[in-house]
Amino acid sequence: MATAQSAAAGDGAFLSLRGLRKVYTDFVAVENLHLDVPKGELIALLGPSGCGKTTTLRMIAGLASATAGHVMVGGRDITSAPPYDRDMGVVFQSYALFPHMTVAKNIAFGLQMRKVPRAEIDRRVAEAISLVRLNGMEERRPRELSGGQQQRVALARALVIRPSILLFDEPLSNLDAKLRDEMRTEIRDIQQRLGITAVFVTHDQSEALAMCDKVAVLNAGRLEQFGSPIELYEHPANPFVASFVGRVNRLPGTAAGTTVKVGAHDVILPKPMTGAVEVMVRPHRIALGGPSDTAPGANRVTGTISQVAYAGDLVQYGIDVGGTRWFVEQQTTAARPPEVPGTPVSLSWRVEDTLAFPAQG
Amino acid sequence: MAQADDMHTASGRFGLVAMLLAPIILVNSFVFLLPILNLFRISFNEALPGGGIGPGGTLENWYKLAEDSYYLEIMLRSVGMSLLVTLLALLCSYPIALYVHRAKGAWRTFLFVLVVSPLLTSAVVRTYGWIAMLADQGLINNALGLLGFSPLRLLYNQTGIVIGLTEILMPYMILALLAGFGRLDPRCEEAALTLGATPVQTFWRIIVPLTAPGIALGCLLCFVLCVSSFITPRILGGGRVFLLATEIYDQAIVTLNWPGAATLSILVLVIFGAALVVYTRAVNRLN
Numbered sequence: 002m003a004t005a006q007s008a009a010a011g012d013g014a015f016l017s018l019r020g021l022r023k024v025y026t027d028f029v030a031v032e033n034l035h036l037d038v039p040k041g042e043l044i045a046l047l048g049p050s051g052c053g054k055t056t057t058l059r060m061i062a063g064l065a066s067a068t069a070g071h072v073m074v075g076g077r078d079i080t081s082a083p084p085y086d087r088d089m090g091v092v093f094q095s096y097a098l099f100p101h102m103t104v105a106k107n108i109a110f111g112l113q114m115r116k117v118p119r120a121e122i123d124r125r126v127a128e129a130i131s132l133v134r135l136n137g138m139e140e141r142r143p144r145e146l147s148g149g150q151q152q153r154v155a156l157a158r159a160l161v162i163r164p165s166i167l168l169f170d171e172p173l174s175n176l177d178a179k180l181r182d183e184m185r186t187e188i189r190d191i192q193q194r195l196g197i198t199a200v201f202v203t204h205d206q207s208e209a210l211a212m213c214d215k216v217a218v219l220n221a222g223r224l225e226q227f228g229s230p231i232e233l234y235e236h237p238a239n240p241f242v243a244s245f246v247g248r249v250n251r252l253p254g255t256a257a258g259t260t261v262k263v264g265a266h267d268v269i270l271p272k273p274m275t276g277a278v279e280v281m282v283r284p285h286r287i288a289l290g291g292p293s294d295t296a297p298g299a300n301r302v303t304g305t306i307s308q309v310a311y312a313g314d315l316v317q318y319g320i321d322v323g324g325t326r327w328f329v330e331q332q333t334t335a336a337r338p339p340e341v342p343g344t345p346v347s348l349s350w351r352v353e354d355t356l357a358f359p360a361q362g
Numbered sequence: 363m364a365q366a367d368d369m370h371t372a373s374g375r376f377g378l379v380a381m382l383l384a385p386i387i388l389v390n391s392f393v394f395l396l397p398i399l400n401l402f403r404i405s406f407n408e409a410l411p412g413g414g415i416g417p418g419g420t421l422e423n424w425y426k427l428a429e430d431s432y433y434l435e436i437m438l439r440s441v442g443m444s445l446l447v448t449l450l451a452l453l454c455s456y457p458i459a460l461y462v463h464r465a466k467g468a469w470r471t472f473l474f475v476l477v478v479s480p481l482l483t484s485a486v487v488r489t490y491g492w493i494a495m496l497a498d499q500g501l502i503n504n505a506l507g508l509l510g511f512s513p514l515r516l517l518y519n520q521t522g523i524v525i526g527l528t529e530i531l532m533p534y535m536i537l538a539l540l541a542g543f544g545r546l547d548p549r550c551e552e553a554a555l556t557l558g559a560t561p562v563q564t565f566w567r568i569i570v571p572l573t574a575p576g577i578a579l580g581c582l583l584c585f586v587l588c589v590s591s592f593i594t595p596r597i598l599g600g601g602r603v604f605l606l607a608t609e610i611y612d613q614a615i616v617t618l619n620w621p622g623a624a625t626l627s628i629l630v631l632v633i634f635g636a637a638l639v640v641y642t643r644a645v646n647r648l649n
């Protein structure tokens with residue numbers, strides 16, 4: 002159902018970035034960014050720290066001016082509109098709650114600025130407070146709240162004005178892991194229930210994939226790929242996306258048709274290539290077997306386990322394959338203890354799970 | 363046992379704190395507290411002609427203060443003028459303090475030095491500078507004359523004192539404001555903007571409340587300095603504007619009425635006490 006919805010909205014993007022560019026004195030923070038966000042979808046801006054995510058978000062919100070390009074909402078060019086005319090809710094990384102106001106006053110602020118009648122303000126604030134489950138906290142000050150509660154106030158404050166677009170700047174990065182997972186589902190749930198168009202900035206790939214309809218991967222101010230989580234993970238556009246979205250083994254090789262020589266082994270590619278290539282295989286897509294096991298129709302190399310890291314749900318092996326270190330991840334089971342270093346093994350994986358890109362540089 | 367241990371360290375720490383504080387307490391008692399107690403005592407002594415201090419136990423000085431409307435007048439003038447100067451200094455200093463607070467790096471350091479630099483010059487010199495500006499043939503009146511306006515009387519009256527004191531107290535006001543701007547967070551201002559507040563609304567609803575501690579501190583400091591300032595009112599008032607500080611000087615040095623001067627000094631202390639009470643209440647309400 003989600004895919005049908007996104008396909009239908011695809012031609013009528015609600016939020017559009019057209020060739021957005023930001024230059025700080027002589028440093029290019031964002032370069033020629035095109036992005037279309039369909040109405041009602043949650044999209045992620047994903048990338049390493051310093052790649053220009055916050056800058057992009059600030060240009061959308063009107064808190065930073067664009068050096069070039071346009072921001073369009075519902076077909077209207079708002080590039081030069083001030084932030085207070087943009088009707089966007091922003092959840093800041095540091096929450097930016099007003100320390101001199103109670104929780105209720107923080108949430109009511111946006112409605113007061115919109116001259117909403119007093120009785121309606123009270124009703125909508127109460128509604129927002131129960132939406133983020135902060136009942137009983139109305140009269141507290143921000144400093145009397147935990148990080149997770151402050152986060153909820155920030156969310157309620159942005160939601161209560163019923164913005165046309167909701168912007169999040171790494172809203173979960175200051176929370177501990179357990180709370181982060183909780184807030185993730187909560188934010189996604191609220192966003193879907195209210196049908197809000199939202200942009201979610203994060204540097205955490207699992208957060209982006211798990212929460213968002215589509216993910217835009219940024220690197221050094223440029224858009225590397227924009228697609229659904231499955232497209233990104235299974236069909237990354239380039240080595241950067243492949244290695245940033247999930248872990249990979251990166252192996253240099255020489256291709257001729259669908260066969261590529263990786264060290265002493267022949268690896269079959271899903272589609273033909275020629276010349277120097279970089280072959281990538283995700284560690285958890287590799288199956289371990291005995292050294293003489295065969296794997297008909299699949300790729301297979303042999304090596305020796307050199308390192309074992311047991312993490313409870315997963316065990317990660319470092320495996321020496323003809324002088325190169327491969328990583329393999331296996332789910333654990335009480336039925337079998339992990340392998341020990343020095344064990345000779347075979348590594349096999351499906352041809353479709355083999356990624357290959359022309360070698361760079 | 364753990365409890366006994368805690369008590370032991372607690373009392374040990376208390377002893378250390380007491381020891382560290384002892385010198386300052388001792389010095390303050392001798393150079394600050396004792397003289398004030400002495401002033402308080404003298405205010406109950408009889409004033410003898412020719413500068414003598416008569417026997418104590420009389421309320422005569424205080425009666426005079428209450429009966430003579432002249433004293434009420436100079437007290438009201440002093441307090442009123444100090445409130446005005448405080449307000450003007452706040453209005454002139456606030457934008458400067460906000461700008462310095464937001465400046466970054468070397469530019470900020472430079473601005474900070476610029477703000478503090480007037481304090482490196484004596485107030486007397488700066489006051490004489492103001493005479494050159496405010497006099498009948500001074501810079502301002504000459505400029506007005508060139509523009510075809512009639513000259514203004516800016517010197518040897520309250521106007522001159524207000525102008526001079528405002529400028530002289532501005533560095534203190536700016537420093538106090540900057541000290542109290544710690545809670546100001548640009549992210550909060552941005553949050554207000556995204557919630558639909560215009561810059562003007564953001565200023566009144568976010569910036570002013572968050573800088574209120576600085577405003578309160580600056581106003582207290584400025585008011586107290588203004589009530590007790592003597593040199594600038596003396597020079598720019600030309601001896602024609604009578605204030606508490608100038609009156610204390612006149613009684614102590616000119617007419618040698620020490621009990622009278624002591625009584626007025628205690629009155630100034632009471633005004634300071636009132637200012638402190640107002641300040642404390644304001645700060646408590648802010649929290």
Ligand SMILES: Nc1ncnc2c1ncn2[C@@H]1O[C@H](COP(=O)(O)OP(=O)(O)O)[C@@H](O)[C@H]1O
Binds near residue numbers: 025049052057
């Ligand atoms: N105000 C600024 N002046 C100069 N450079 C800046 C400014 N803000 C951000 N940058 C630079 O722009 C780049 C992108 O920053 P940002 O958008 O905050 O990255 P991200 O949010 O992806 O971590 C960074 O290299 C940062 O140093």
Ligand SMILES: [Mg+2]
Binds near residue numbers: 054055056171
């Ligand atoms: Mg950022």
